[in-house]
Amino acid sequence: MRAVLYSEPLTYSIRDLADRALQPGEVRLAVLRVGVCGTDLHLHRGHFGARYPHTPGHEIVGEVAEIAHGVGGFVVGDRVVVEDGVYCGMCGACKAGKSLYCANIRALGVSLPGGTAEQLVVPAMKCYPVGPLEPDIAVLAEPLACVIHAMDRLAMPPGARVLVLGAGTAGQLLAVMARRNGAAHVTVAGSSEFKLGIAQELGADRTIAITREPGAALHAMTAAEPEGFDVVIDATGAVPMLETAIEAASVGGTILVYGVAEADKRISVSPFDIFKRELTIMGSYAQALNIGRAVTYLGTLPPTIGRLITHRFRLADYGLAIDALGSSECIKAIVVPGDR
Secondary structure, three states, X not given: OEEEEEEEOOEEEXXXXXXXXXXXXXXXXXXXXXXXXXXXXXXXXXXXXXXXXXXXXXXXEEEEEEEOOOOOOOOOOOEEEEOOEEOOOOOHHHHOOOHHHOOOOEEEOOOEOOOOEOEEEEEHHHEEEOOOOOHHHHOOHHHHHHHHHHHHHHOOOOOEEEEEEOOOHHHHHHHHHHHHOOEEEEEEEEOOHHHHHHHHHOOOOEEEEOOOOOOHHHHHHHHHOOOOEEEEEEOOOOHHHHHHHHHHEEEEEEEEEOOOOOOOOOOOOOHHHHHHXXXXXXXXXXXXXXXXXXXXXXXXXXXXXXXXXXXXXXHHHHHHHHHHOOOOOOOEEEEEOOOO
């Protein structure tokens, strides 16, 4: 089979790799779609604990091609999405029911072979049938699962005024799910007019075009909501935007750190301001065991959610998919390893 294979940061090729035999409890998938996201860009640069040789791709849709003896619940031809985290089940976090914080976590496409390949062998227990969902919709399951975890963290009060900073895949899904989880009014702010247009198509009540000029973003948000927003979600991972998020929150507001900043970055924040305005600052880290919920939710969303997929590439053009992530008109890039 052909697969993307990194030998070191920034260095990869499309290689012919030998198929391996199935072990007990495993299935072989013909990969139909794999989403490309900011995590893949970090791994491309050698961050996020990348190990070599490395095959990326953690947003995986596949078709069951082979089933190990004794595995039930699937037949050849079933379409599934894959939960990428592999948990040890033995550490304190796992035994406490907090798999996301597993001390020995491994992940497909990060520390284990991922989906930028024609085929992929995975534990059957990590596969979730998608039923009639089209692959171009099902490929959103993993990012949506992360957003569902964010909604669980927020436990948003009904009637909240929500601001989402960033209009990429995460920002778009956060805006959609905020409305479905209690928000009365959702604003999306970003620098790409194209992406903001998609946010409006998907139901955002208001969009704000912002620039990188110091103070310009906060000025635009203050003008839109003088008393601040009840919930501000940063989906950019940019330090200036996170600092702006804190300023844009209302008294008693909540700031959710969703975007991934580099580990050595720091923000400047006034402890007195947090104290005086009774702000809550919280994080949302990936997801665990939410893929099934995400598949169910995708089945309830309008077909326009497919507008998030703006770029499509063959396996041989994986590098173009990575490059597309920097485009102001790219929301979700996907790779189609096969011919379907």
